[in-house]
Amino acid sequence: MDERKNGRGKIEIKRIENTTNRQVTFCKRRNGLLKKAYELSVLCDAEVALVVFSSRGRLYEYSNNSVRATIDRYKKATADSSSTVSTSEANTQFYQQEANKLRRQIRDMQSSNRQMLGDGVTSLPPKDLKSMEGKLEKAISRIRAKKNELLFAEIELMQKRELELHNANMFLRAKIAESERAHQEMSLMPAGSEYHEPMTTSQPYDIRNFLPMNLMEPSYARSDQTPLQLVYDPRSHFFLFFHF
Known part of the structure; x- marks a missing residue:
């Protein structure tokens, strides 16, 4: 049997019969494996995809890109060397990767916006809350x-x-x-006042259709009539000519 060393001494690598101990060990080893996969992807800029199924059939996975895209890449890499990937397929794969990156950025921005509104801040440490x-x-x-x-x-x-x-x-x-x-x-103006001076010499007729201005001249008055007198009518606001 294979035996490994850890900080607590030697352990025998075999199936753990106790259900509780097996579940505890699974959780610890799974978290350590996910941590190692993350560190490998960050430190070495590697594309890593990890898929784990528990004894109860529960799925645990990690990928710094996309599990499906990494599996597709693996299939293409392990295929017959004589088969070549067409340009369209390569472009499709590239655009899929870019789309996955954009989706991750969108999720991060949405999470940041929710935190700015006060949602989901209970799990943040004090340093992040202060920032x-x-x-x-x-x-x-x-x-x-x-x-x-x-x-x-x-x-x-x-x-x-x-x-x-x-x-x-x-x-x-x-x-x-x-x-x-x-x-x-x-x-x-007094009602009986006489007006002897001509109103204007440049216009022959008044603008309010008065009688011709030359009627005001005494030379045109007949000898059998009294001279014309100019009287102001306050109701119509016009000057009127009368014989008295």
Whole structure:
């Protein structure tokens, strides 16, 4: 029989009859085997695939790439040397490996995002929790700085718009006040006042379709009528000509 040495002395390599002892030994040896496979893949940059079935039929596996892809690679490596892998098959294998790497990266990013949201942090050691806390504080600081920048820009735009509206309002108020003063001055003119001066010399007709301006000249008045007088009508806001 084969005998091996360990730290506790010599043991006989044979099937352990005690079920409990066999299960404990299986767990220890399995974990050690998985650890060795991981160390081999990392230290030597080797592609490692490990498949273990327990006596109860439970599957345990480890692969730094993909168990299926490694098995396929093994089959192709052990095939007849005369058979060659076509270019399409090689490309397929390459893209499968790249896809597996991307899937692992996606899983890692999803796990990191969940941890950032507070899920699944119970199993993290204090060192990782402290590092995550620092990252979150820096991210919150950058977010707040950007938010304040946008708020200040919006406030400045609103203040500029408020000033423009205020200036437009003052201009409209001045126009309204000027119009009211002009209307008030016209309404305060005496009703019996005579108007002897011509309104204009450059236009023959008034813009409100008044009578021809030359009717105001006394040379056109007939001798049997009284002279024309100009009277302001406050209801229609027009000047009217009458004989008195």
